[in-house]
Amino acid sequence: MSIIQKGKKILAQRNSLGLEPFVERLASLFLREGGCPYGEGGKASPEPTILSLLALFAAGPHEDKANSLIPWILKYQTENGSIGINLMDYGWGLWLTAYFAVFCHHYTLSDRLENAMKFLQSFKSVTLMRDPKAKQDDSIIGWPWVPGTFGWVEPTAWAVIAFNVCGMEQNPRALEGRRFLLDRCISSGGWNYGNTELNDRELLPFWDTTALALLALQGTSEEKRLSLSLELLEKNQDKINSLLGMAWTFLALKVYGRDTGRLRSKLISVMQTLNDDDFNAAHYAIGIIALSGKRVLTP
Amino acid sequence: MNRRQFIKGTALLLNSSLIGSLPRSRPAESYPVTLLPMASYEIDLSREIASAFSKDGLVVKGKRVILKPNFVEVHPGRPINTHIQVIANVAEACLKLGASAVIVGEASGHRRDPWFSVLNPDLRAVLDKRVKCVDLNHGDAVRVANRGLRTGLSSFYIAEPVMRGDILISLPKLKTHHWMGVTLSLKNLFGVLPGIYYGWPKNLLHFRGIDNSILDLAETIKVHYTVIDGVVGMEGDGPIMGRAKRAGALIMSPFSLAADATAARLMGFDPERIPYLATAGRFMPGLNGSHISFRGENPKRFATRFDCLDEFKSMRGGPFW
Numbered sequence: 001m002s003i004i005q006k007g008k009k010i011l012a013q014r015n016s017l018g019l020e021p022f023v024e025r026l027a028s029l030f031l032r033e034g035g036c037p038y039g040e041g042g043k044a045s046p047e048p049t050i051l052s053l054l055a056l057f058a059a060g061p062h063e064d065k066a067n068s069l070i071p072w073i074l075k076y077q078t079e080n081g082s083i084g085i086n087l088m089d090y091g092w093g094l095w096l097t098a099y100f101a102v103f104c105h106h107y108t109l110s111d112r113l114e115n116a117m118k119f120l121q122s123f124k125s126v127t128l129m130r131d132p133k134a135k136q137d138d139s140i141i142g143w144p145w146v147p148g149t150f151g152w153v154e155p156t157a158w159a160v161i162a163f164n165v166c167g168m169e170q171n172p173r174a175l176e177g178r179r180f181l182l183d184r185c186i187s188s189g190g191w192n193y194g195n196t197e198l199n200d201r202e203l204l205p206f207w208d209t210t211a212l213a214l215l216a217l218q219g220t221s222e223e224k225r226l227s228l229s230l231e232l233l234e235k236n237q238d239k240i241n242s243l244l245g246m247a248w249t250f251l252a253l254k255v256y257g258r259d260t261g262r263l264r265s266k267l268i269s270v271m272q273t274l275n276d277d278d279f280n281a282a283h284y285a286i287g288i289i290a291l292s293g294k295r296v297l298t299p
Numbered sequence: 300m301n302r303r304q305f306i307k308g309t310a311l312l313l314n315s316s317l318i319g320s321l322p323r324s325r326p327a328e329s330y331p332v333t334l335l336p337m338a339s340y341e342i343d344l345s346r347e348i349a350s351a352f353s354k355d356g357l358v359v360k361g362k363r364v365i366l367k368p369n370f371v372e373v374h375p376g377r378p379i380n381t382h383i384q385v386i387a388n389v390a391e392a393c394l395k396l397g398a399s400a401v402i403v404g405e406a407s408g409h410r411r412d413p414w415f416s417v418l419n420p421d422l423r424a425v426l427d428k429r430v431k432c433v434d435l436n437h438g439d440a441v442r443v444a445n446r447g448l449r450t451g452l453s454s455f456y457i458a459e460p461v462m463r464g465d466i467l468i469s470l471p472k473l474k475t476h477h478w479m480g481v482t483l484s485l486k487n488l489f490g491v492l493p494g495i496y497y498g499w500p501k502n503l504l505h506f507r508g509i510d511n512s513i514l515d516l517a518e519t520i521k522v523h524y525t526v527i528d529g530v531v532g533m534e535g536d537g538p539i540m541g542r543a544k545r546a547g548a549l550i551m552s553p554f555s556l557a558a559d560a561t562a563a564r565l566m567g568f569d570p571e572r573i574p575y576l577a578t579a580g581r582f583m584p585g586l587n588g589s590h591i592s593f594r595g596e597n598p599k600r601f602a603t604r605f606d607c608l609d610e611f612k613s614m615r616g617g618p619f620w
Contacts, residue, residue, distance in 0.1 A: 038437045045439075047495065085495055089442065092456070092496050126506075145498025149506050152498065154411070192372075193409050193499050198540050199477070199608075204374055208412050242414030278418055280437055 019059040022271055022288050026052055027065045029281050034072030036281050046085055049073050050099045051285035057106045058292035066107075073100070074112065081115030082123070094123060095145055098158035105166050106296065117166060120159050121173050125151030136196060141173070142180035152194040153209045156180050160216035161297050169219070169299070178220055181213045189228030205232060207240050211248035218255050218298050226256075234258050243270050244283045247290040254290075255298050267291065330557040330585045331355055333594040334601060335549040337530045340384040344549070345391035348526070352392060354594065355553045357466070357524050360397035365404050365464035366390060369471045369487050370416035371538060372409040378531045378543045380416075381470045385528040385549065387425040389470060394427055401427075404460050406435035406490045411499050413437075433460045436494035447515030450507035455519060456496045468524045469555065473532030473562055475541055478509055480573045480611045481566060482538050483559040484525040488516040510575040517555070517579055525558040526551045529565065534605035548601045557585025564588065567604035569616025588619055 030036050035044025036052045049069050056062040056069075076083040078090065083100045085093025097116050104113035126149055128138040142151025143159040156177050163174035186196045190205025191213045197203055210229055217226055233249050238261065240246050246267040253260045271287050289296050333351045337344055352359065366389055368381035386403060393401045403426070407416040417432035426432070435458035442454050443462070461467060471487035479486065489501055489512070497503055504512035527550040535541035546565055552558035556579050560570035570576040570586055580586030599620045607614075 037439075043439050045495075047437075095498075144502070146496075146503040149498075149502040152500075152502070154499065199536055201536075201540055203539075204372070206372075206410060206412070241420075242412050242418070244412045245414065277431060280413070280434065282437065 019288055019291060022284070022291070023056065023059050023062060023065070026055060026281060026284055026288065027062075029279075030065065030068050032068075034068060036069060038281055039279050040276050044072060046073060046076055046083060046093065046096050047099065048281035048285065050096065050103045051282045051289075053103050054099075054106065054296050055285035055288035055292075057103075058289045058294040058296050070107070073103070074109075076100075077112060077115065080122075081117070081119035083116070091147060094119075094147060095143065095155035095158065097123065098143070098155065098162040101162040102165050102297065105162075113166060117162070117168065120162060121171065123147070123159075125149065125156075127151075137183045140180045140183055141176050143177070150194075151180055153181065153184055153191045153213055154193065157209070157212040157216040161212075164216065164219065164299055165297065167299065178217055178222065181217055182222055182225060185213070185225070185229065189232040191229070205229075207233065207236070207242075207245035208248045211252035214252040215248075215255060215297050218252075223256075230256055230258055237261050237263050241266070241270075243267070243274065243280075243287055246270065247283070247287040250290045251286075251297065254293070255295070264291065328584065328590060329592045330554045330590055331552060331592050331594055332554075332557050332561045332585075333549075333551040334561075334596045334598055335551060336547060336596055336600070337385075337549050338547055340382050340530060343388065343391075345388045345395060348388055348392035348549070348551070349395045351551050351594070352396060352524065355524070355551075357553060359393050359466055361399050362465035363400040363402070363463065364393045364398045364466045364468060365402050365461055366393075367461070367467060367469050367487060367490060368403065368405055369482075369490065370405045370407045370410075372407070373415050374539065376543075377539070377541070378472065378533050379474075379539055381472050381528045382530060383419075383422045383425050385526065385530070386422065386470060387427075389468060389526055390426055390430045393468075394429060398466075401430045402433055402460060402464065403430060404433040404435045404458065404491075406458055406493050408489060408494075408500050411436065411494060433458075435460060435491060436499075438493065440493050440496060443519060445515050445519055447511075447518035449511035450504070450515050452503075452507060452515070455492060455516065457491050457520065458493050461491045461520075466523045467521065468526065469522045470526050470528065472538075473527050473529035473546055473550070473566065475534055475537035475566070475605055475607045475611070477536055477538070477540075477608060479513075479575060480607070480614045481559075481563050481568055481576075483527060483562050484522065484555040485513050485517045485559055485575065485579060488513070488520055488522070491516075491520060510578070513575050514578055518582060522555045524551070524553050525555045527558055527562050529562060529601070532566070532605065534566075534607065536608060542606070544603070544605050546601050546603055548596070552585070554583070554585040556580065556583040557591050560586050560588065561591060561598065564617060564619040565598065565601050565603065567602075567617055568607075568611075568614050569619075572614040572616060 142156035413434035439459040440456040476482040529546040533541040534544035
């Protein structure tokens with residue numbers, strides 16, 4: 001069975017969830033030559049393309065639309081299993097391999113997935129010897145944005161999500177990735193980009209990275225340690241007004257069975273009224289995934 | 300050793316090994332800096348800003364102008380980011396002078412969500428409807444050869460909207476910086492590099508030496524004009540965790556280094572003791588205070604002393620006027 005046929009089969013099994021207007025708007029950006037750009041008039045790029053495919057999976061069936069993206073993104077996978085942001089210049093955006101793995105899992109592209117996961121297991125952040133005086137443990141391996149640099153919350157959370165979704169949650173890298181995320185959790189709850197404090201002063205959490213880390217840590221035995229972060233999102237949800245912040249927060253609170261208040265209706269409202277200049281296909285796709293109610297980023 | 304100590308060590312090591320290869324300074328000339336009093340952000344200074352642009356020979360008529368503010372992250376009560384009224388005033392000045400397009404663009408260094416930078420409704424509310432805002436973190440990028448090569452990077456990926464602009468105006472905030480001493484116009488160029496390439500934060504630039512990265516970008520990207528928001532700056536543990544410190548002025552110049560060196564002096568630092576500014580003085584004009592000609596107010600009026608972390612106290616200097 002070809003890749004396209006496999007995709008068609010999976011998508012045909014899903015029922016429409018009434019997300020058509022959002023899907024149509026997202027798909028209006030898909031390029032004839034394949035792929036999806038971040039915004040109107042841009043070039044196709046892997047992140048919005050993969051997230052669009054995940055949104056189509058979540059809101060399916062949308063096989064024709066998915067078929068315009070799949071061959072384009074598959075060209076980005078290199079021999080070592082990774083994908084990057086730039087076909088002509090290898091090494092940039094390798095963090096996208098985690099996104100790609102999640103896509104391969106949902107579209108049952110087994111060989112592609114296996115290679116991507118092999119790469120993710122080999123892709124490591126720079127570490128330092130543990131400093132006993134420091135609260136942060138820099139000896140824990142996570143995933144970096146750029147090879148040869150430190151690990152950060154967002155790429156690490158995505159990599160752990162990929163392991164979780166693919167049933168490899170007990171892989172040593174996934175376990176260490178969870179340790180990394182727990183180590184980078186701010187004492188009073190939440191995560192920012194990946195530093196908990198600066199000169200002994202606690203830094204502020206961000207909504208999107210907090211939700212993303214919570215999604216990565218869902219289903220682990222550490223859930224009790226996550227309650228402060230969940231409460232942070234639950235308590236502050238009325239203050240979150242961005243599409244990205246609301247989408248991630250809604251996803252995380254839903255997965256943990258927490259109160260999502262007016263988040264869903266606020267998110268719908270923002271997605272309905274977003275003007276073309278501010279449209280970011282990657283963020284919009286996460287909004288569709290959130291509204292779909294499908295477990296796309298958790299097992 | 301923790302990560303911060305590691306980065307500091309890397310920056311110093313890389314920097315010291317490359318200083319000798321830099322070109323000599325230019326012959327002495329006069330570089331204009333305008334100090335525009337701004338007692339509060341509510342004042343409309345667009346006319347005065349437009350006048351300064353004209354006097355400095357900045358021609359924006361019919362040009363596509365990119366305004367590059369500094370948005371890092373938002374902490375209530377902390378003056379971390381370029382104030383939206385400063386951005387609005389400069390945008391208005393460009394429109395008054397006949398710019399064909401004015402675009403506010405930023406690739407925020409810590410926050411991926413553009414709601415906290417160019418999508419923020421507070422910013423949109425004060426901008427003329429003709430001004431567009433663009434998130435430089437997400438979108439197309441253009442590969443540009445690195446003209447400095449101190450970082451060992453052969454090229455940079457610059458956000459495409461910046462490369463399509465005719466005029467780049469840098470709008471940094473007057474702040475101390477826990478690694479570099481001060482952060483001003485030259486450091487503000489980190490925000491033209493898209494996060495989808497460099498991440499959040501742009502850790503690759505830290506690994507290659509922050510000094511080196513600032514200097515490489517300064518040699519690679521042409522900034523046509525600088526307007527530093529010194530109305531309320533940040534002292535102490537900047538650029539995020541410091542305290543508000545009022546200087547009450549916009550510091551403006553067509554020469555980035557002249558603006559930065561003047562801003563450093565106004566904060567009570569000797570720019571020649573700040574390694575990256577001193578090194579920039581070897582290939583950019585405006586470091587030497589005696590070569591700067593002031594327009595508008597006398598700098599003495601705004602000279603103050605920004606508190607800083609102990610490790611940067613050796614960079615202090617003055618009085619300069």
